[in-house]
Amino acid sequence: MLASPSVPLARPLASPRSIARLTYRYATRAYVAAIGAQVLFAGVYVFVGPELLFVHKTFAHVFIALSTLILLTALIGRLPAPARRDALVTSGLLIVQGLLVHALVISPLIAAFHPVNALLMFWWAIGTAKRAA
Numbered sequence: 001m002l003a004s005p006s007v008p009l010a011r012p013l014a015s016p017r018s019i020a021r022l023t024y025r026y027a028t029r030a031y032v033a034a035i036g037a038q039v040l041f042a043g044v045y046v047f048v049g050p051e052l053l054f055v056h057k058t059f060a061h062v063f064i065a066l067s068t069l070i071l072l073t074a075l076i077g078r079l080p081a082p083a084r085r086d087a088l089v090t091s092g093l094l095i096v097q098g099l100l101v102h103a104l105v106i107s108p109l110i111a112a113f114h115p116v117n118a119l120l121m122f123w124w125a126i127g128t129a130k131r132a133a
Contacts, residue, residue, distance in 0.1 A: 016076060017076065017077050017078060018077075020072075020073040020074075020076040020077030021073070021077040021079065023069065023073045023077075024070060024073035024074055024077055024079060024083070024087075024132055025132045025133065027066055027069045027070045027073060028070060028086075028125065028128050028129040028132045029129050029132075030066055031063070031066045031067070031070065031090065031125045031128070031129070032122070032125045032126055032129050034059075034062050034063060034066060035118070035121060035122045035125055036122075037059065038056065038059055038060070038063075038118070039118070039122075041055045041056040041059055042056050042115075044056075060098075063094050063097075064094070067087075067090050067091045067094045068091075070086075070087045070090055070091075070128075071087040071088065071090070071091050073087075074086070074087035075087075082131065083131065083132065086124075086127075086128040086131060086132075087128075089124060089128075090121075090124065090125065090128060093117065093120060093121045093124060094121070096117055097114065097117050097118065097121060100113050100114040100117055101114055
């Protein structure tokens, strides 16, 4: 049976740009959820025992993957300037978070801003996810 012009045989494939936009939307939501999980892991370290700190440390790598995904999809998806700014700030806050951990060798007072920056990251991530919706 031959297909007529009015009856398509297959749906057209989505463009890389539209896939990137959709991925950006869900990656920003995943970032918010990941921060919640990371706070839980920090609480496990504090209230269960220091032998579980490795969970908090290891899970930090998820943020590297998600922030990279957010930044790349914002650029590939040619998202508007505010979304690209959100992606850059998200990556910047993550870099600061890592630097604050390592600042412990310089000054514990500086390293004490690690949880404060985590609150800032959470606030920023919620706003980014809302704007991406």
